[in-house]
Amino acid sequence: MAVNVDTLVFLLITLGATTFFVVKEYRTMSEKEKNEAKRDLKSKSFFFTVGLLIIGYLLILLGNLFYLIILNKIGIILMAIAGVNILVSMWKEHKFKSLYILLLIAVAILLSW
Numbered sequence: 001m002a003v004n005v006d007t008l009v010f011l012l013i014t015l016g017a018t019t020f021f022v023v024k025e026y027r028t029m030s031e032k033e034k035n036e037a038k039r040d041l042k043s044k045s046f047f048f049t050v051g052l053l054i055i056g057y058l059l060i061l062l063g064n065l066f067y068l069i070i071l072n073k074i075g076i077i078l079m080a081i082a083g084v085n086i087l088v089s090m091w092k093e094h095k096f097k098s099l100y101i102l103l104l105i106a107v108a109i110l111l112s113w
Contacts, residue, residue, distance in 0.1 A: 010061070056079035056081075057075065059072070080105075
């Protein structure tokens with residue numbers, strides 16, 4: 001099985017840096033903030049917005065890494081679903097920001113298509 005080395009390096013840097021900064025920030029939180037973060041991460045709204053976006057992006061990177069087109073397509077679909085969910089959840093409070101985020105997600109999807 002062929003592996004795209006450029007994508008592997010990008011994936012390791014992306015996941016490594018993100019994990020490092022999240023753990024670093026989590027350690028500096030108070031107990032109250034840690035409990036709030038845990039509650040937010042377990043919520044359905046987080047999963048259907050940010051969670052699907054991250055899972056979709058990870059699948060796109062894995063699809064590029066192993067040259068599997070089906071993983072790319074599944075990742076793109078998950079990112080599109082996340083974009084619509086973000087648009088709907090933010091629409092009441094921030095109409096312009098929700099359209100801007102949807103535009104950014106659409107650009108990311110088009111670049112990975």
